[in-house]
Amino acid sequence: MNVYAIRAIYRQEMYRMWRTVLGSIFTPVITTSLYFVVFGAAIGSRMQPIDGVHYANFIVPGLIMMQLLTQGIFNASFGIHMPKFNGTIYEVLSAPVSPIEILVGYVGAAATKAVILGLIIMGVAWAFVPFHILHPFVMLAFLVVTALTFSLFGFAIGIWADGFDKLQVIPTMIVMPLTFLGGTFYSINMLPGFWRTVALFNPIVYLVNGFRWSFYGIADVTPLISLAFTGGFMLICLAVIYWMFRTGYKLKV
Amino acid sequence: MTQPIISISGLEKAYGNGFRALKGVDLEIRKGEIFALLGPNGAGKTTLIGIVCGTVTPTGGQVLVDGKDVIRDYRATRGRIGLVPQELSIDGFERVYSTVRFSRGLFGKPPNPDHIEKVLKDLALWDKKDNQVRMLSGGMKRRVLIAKALAHEPDILFLDEPTAGVDVELRRDMWEMIRRLREAGTTIILTTHYLEEAEDMADRVGVINKGEIVLVEDKQALMSKLGRRQLSLQLAKPLDALPEALKGWSVDLNGGGNELVFNFDSASEHADIAALLRRLGELGIDFKDLHTRESSLEDIFVDLIRAPAA
Ligand SMILES: Nc1ncnc2c1ncn2[C@@H]1O[C@H](COP(=O)(O)OP(=O)(O)OP(=O)(O)O)[C@@H](O)[C@H]1O
Numbered sequence A: 001m002n003v004y005a006i007r008a009i010y011r012q013e014m015y016r017m018w019r020t021v022l023g024s025i026f027t028p029v030i031t032t033s034l035y036f037v038v039f040g041a042a043i044g045s046r047m048q049p050i051d052g053v054h055y056a057n058f059i060v061p062g063l064i065m066m067q068l069l070t071q072g073i074f075n076a077s078f079g080i081h082m083p084k085f086n087g088t089i090y091e092v093l094s095a096p097v098s099p100i101e102i103l104v105g106y107v108g109a110a111a112t113k114a115v116i117l118g119l120i121i122m123g124v125a126w127a128f129v130p131f132h133i134l135h136p137f138v139m140l141a142f143l144v145v146t147a148l149t150f151s152l153f154g155f156a157i158g159i160w161a162d163g164f165d166k167l168q169v170i171p172t173m174i175v176m177p178l179t180f181l182g183g184t185f186y187s188i189n190m191l192p193g194f195w196r197t198v199a200l201f202n203p204i205v206y207l208v209n210g211f212r213w214s215f216y217g218i219a220d221v222t223p224l225i226s227l228a229f230t231g232g233f234m235l236i237c238l239a240v241i242y243w244m245f246r247t248g249y250k251l252k253v
Numbered sequence B: 001m002t003q004p005i006i007s008i009s010g011l012e013k014a015y016g017n018g019f020r021a022l023k024g025v026d027l028e029i030r031k032g033e034i035f036a037l038l039g040p041n042g043a044g045k046t047t048l049i050g051i052v053c054g055t056v057t058p059t060g061g062q063v064l065v066d067g068k069d070v071i072r073d074y075r076a077t078r079g080r081i082g083l084v085p086q087e088l089s090i091d092g093f094e095r096v097y098s099t100v101r102f103s104r105g106l107f108g109k110p111p112n113p114d115h116i117e118k119v120l121k122d123l124a125l126w127d128k129k130d131n132q133v134r135m136l137s138g139g140m141k142r143r144v145l146i147a148k149a150l151a152h153e154p155d156i157l158f159l160d161e162p163t164a165g166v167d168v169e170l171r172r173d174m175w176e177m178i179r180r181l182r183e184a185g186t187t188i189i190l191t192t193h194y195l196e197e198a199e200d201m202a203d204r205v206g207v208i209n210k211g212e213i214v215l216v217e218d219k220q221a222l223m224s225k226l227g228r229r230q231l232s233l234q235l236a237k238p239l240d241a242l243p244e245a246l247k248g249w250s251v252d253l254n255g256g257g258n259e260l261v262f263n264f265d266s267a268s269e270h271a272d273i274a275a276l277l278r279r280l281g282e283l284g285i286d287f288k289d290l291h292t293r294e295s296s297l298e299d300i301f302v303d304l305i306r307a308p309a310a
């Protein structure tokens, strides 16, 4: 195990976050604050409570999840795409590091950033609408597992993409819509029957619900299924990445 | 005989588009030598280096570094190798010191600030250590790449055109440093388009053309085997034709009968020149000036590369 290499990659990636602190911390925090103001305070005051939870509180877990997903994907895809783009990948490829070590370094850093960001946003949300977390450890588990899973997903995208435009395709074309339809802003029980069934095919629904359950103890689907879903998706990402490394897919010529 | 530190056999590379960049390359690099790999643009030098270092996947053949396979035993082989790439591939936003420290860690070595300081000082980068790389000039960036390659104390160093874009003085310093590394036991493989560099520095020279090794030779041996000498005589009086008596030599009459040009193989040239001058005296051919010219590695190289086409 090349521990020094993992540490070097991790440290370099974390350092990159400091360099770009405006983009990686402030922007998502400001975006989320706007959601709190618009949906939580303005619109939320006119909404019925959902399952006994105020609307402003109801949307908090979903909003955190949303940033966790986007930032996890963005950080990891950018982190591995950049070296491919500017050619510095040669160094990683010529180093005595195994795919696992590369993965742990890059994805570990991306996930760490996502978790830090998630916690910051949680703090900001709390300033807007004080809430109480029923199951803090489950909440942390969801936070970490989700950050990891979507950082893995982002890593795979970063390897697959051969240009900056492609880097954006999956996040904006697939992840964004799924997130908006993933029950951040509503309970899927509010949907008419047919659309509720459709919603159950959206993996984000499970994430948001599991996460929300850890806050308020309310959910449209059982938290265990949520966790299983997230875990399953993580395994798929791992398998894809394993295959990419095995074949040198788009990394080596 | 010295053990080969790198042995390459039957190495093939076909790129995704089907282009065969390497066509069965066999090559051995000896421990502790400076080996210059020469060849025109697109010959396959970077591809060959890439396979040894792990950035390019071969499609056939095998590379052993100190007896270990570069694919199966990549940890052992890559840990010993440093690579300075041809392109200036470096993240401009990194700082000099931290990017060099990163390289050391990446190659699995525990932190060693003393070593990094030494490398940066050797490359005259110490006063730039806190600068962002993008603020440096091209030649400085290349030196940062060398520092990165040396950060983990490799005993084999690949330099893919290390002196491209480096000014004369720095180039001299760089060669000085490469000599010191060699003295410390590092094996060095370099490519360059400045042939006088290879001539100055290398112990052995390999020439690759269109994916095939056309020649590997001790530099000295190469120079004397393929090197030629030329003796030109400016005649006092022009000749109408080449005298019969000189036909035994390889000689041309040029410049409207004003110049005699003799070509010698490096072999027994001294005896020949003496005999020649005596013969000219006997024939009463006077000359007012003479100069000799030895072919350089450059001429040899051009001949080699042109030969198959001709
Ligand atoms: N990724 C690639 N895909 C397809 N062909 C490639 C690729 N990389 C290199 N080649 C081709 O392989 C051949 C050898 O390239 P290589 O870079 O090894 O040459 P080189 O000897 O290093 O040349 P130079 O002196 O210009 O650096 C060239 O014809 C090049 O076009």
Ligand SMILES: [Mg+2]
Pocket (backbone or CB within 6 Å): B045, B046, B047, B086, B160
């Ligand atoms: Mg090249």
